[in-house]
Amino acid sequence: MIKLKAQDAGLSIAELTRRSVLLKPLPKRLSKITLATYRELVRIGSNINQLTRATNTAIKMGLRPPADPEQLKQLQKLLQKIGRELSQIETEITDEDDIDDGEDDEDWE
Helix, strand or coil: CHHHHHHHHCCCHHHHHHHHHCCCCCCCCCEHHHHHHHHHHHHHHHHHHHHHHHHHHHHHCCCCCCCCHHHHHHHHHHHHHHHHHHHHHHHHHHHHHHHCCCCCCCCEC
16 A cells, blocks of 8 residues: 555655655655646747747847747746646646545546
């Protein structure tokens, strides 16, 4: 049972025990969908950063940039906003799950 609880929280048995003894809260579980979404947001962010670097380099060299710097800034801001909103939604969902624990946990890591 302890091993399953540790796996569910994404912790080693030692860390789970340490947190339990010290009365520290366990980390919230993230759904597989949320994890996949975060991974995709990171990929998109990485692509935007690469495009931003290429744009800045082109501007410094006096060449035509591959993208509009203002649009890239807007994309980065939107991506950050999406990440924050996803985090907020995930918090609301996990708070509801804490209340209604009768659901199937198959989609959680």
